[in-house]
Amino acid sequence: MVQDSEKSALLRNEREGVYWQPFTANRMLRANMEPRTMVSAKGAYYTSSEGVKLFDTLSGLWCTPLGHAHPRIVEAVRKQAETLDFAPSFQLTHPGAISLAERIADLAPAGMNHVFFANSGSEAVDTALKVALGYHRIKGEGNRFRMIGRERGYHGVGFGGMSVGGIVSNRKMFASGMMNGVDHLRHTYEPAHMAFTRGQPTWGTHRAEDLVRLVTLHDASTIAAVIVEPVQGSTGVIVPPVGYLQRLREICTANGILLIFDEVITGFGRMGENFGAQRFGVTPDIITFAKAVTNGIVPMGGVIVTDEIYNTFMTGPESAIEFCHGYTYSGHPMAAAVGHVVLDVMREEGLVARVRALEPVLEEAMHGLKDLDVIADIRNIGLTAAFDMKPAEGKPGARGLALFEAGLRHGLLLRCTGDTVSFGPPFISTEQQLRDMAATLRKLITEVC
């Protein structure tokens, strides 16, 4: 039994940091901060261990668009656990995985009809990179080994995803473990040209020409794939300039390079379409997905590939296993069951259309903060938005941290990275909740800055 006196120590994780928290400043947290433990969640709100009800401004980590403890999902989890809690994924499967793959393919752009399951965004990305390498090899172009990512891109934490990713702090510590032959496009974010743009900026389309430069430098015959997030989520909602993704598509097609859209955040409705591909009118060769597909309740990820890619594997050199890759939990019955309910609820409640209706409300609410002196930029697209605060003298990140702390006290769970705050509220949010969120932000920003 844990005594009361021990309880708060446990909450603070002071026991020598037995629990080593991911992507967390563990020392700082243990040294001087209040416990930040969520104890329950319902709908669009968390409740913290201090009893504060917090509006979930990022849908967990972009992954719970239907809100928490959705009764139909809770029921599906219970039923599936009783019926078939696990089925081996190699050589065997179960009906839920097959039918979920079919439903996901139906939502994807035309010609993308094949789904391979993983369990996270990181696994989905590494799967996509391996599909690209295998595809070229089967086609007799095994020399295509290079991957092109983009600065400020986030593609998870596997060795592949880390290598194509473009967040400097995530790369530095592991530089010695990077994949060979990876290069990067520049990102498209230049506030001098686009600050306070609503939706897609018109500046920056020419940055797609970076790809022409890299193709010339490395030679097309060595490049397997280009991977980009349609909207860069983790580095603060960097929206693609008008025509930028189209131009990447043209250059890839002209040079036999596969285009991968990492849709771990943008997939399943957040852009007001099933996928970002449809929102931006560009069909890639591979889409990665995760997060929202199971509303964050059990892990699932995966890739969707074109008929051309799938058929290449299926008609390649005869070998028993066409793609030597997979996870124990690929297409896990619990995840598949939840995935079905998520797609049911999204369809029945018209949630993708609701995102389209909420987009201007979020846009208006967020851009309404523009008059605050400390705000350096505000961006938005679909049901995502972000703002940057000007850093405090000599203390970058201090304002973000202060705002995060203030949010915990005043009813907002905020995602602050440095002085940037990102938003991806649940699709079930009401217009009033979005306006209230902005009103609270105005108060808190004024208070802490």
Ligand code: PMP
């Ligand atoms: N790709 C993108 C675009 C992401 O946003 C994320 C997670 N934020 C990942 C990959 C990695 O997903 P996971 O944390 O599930 O491995």
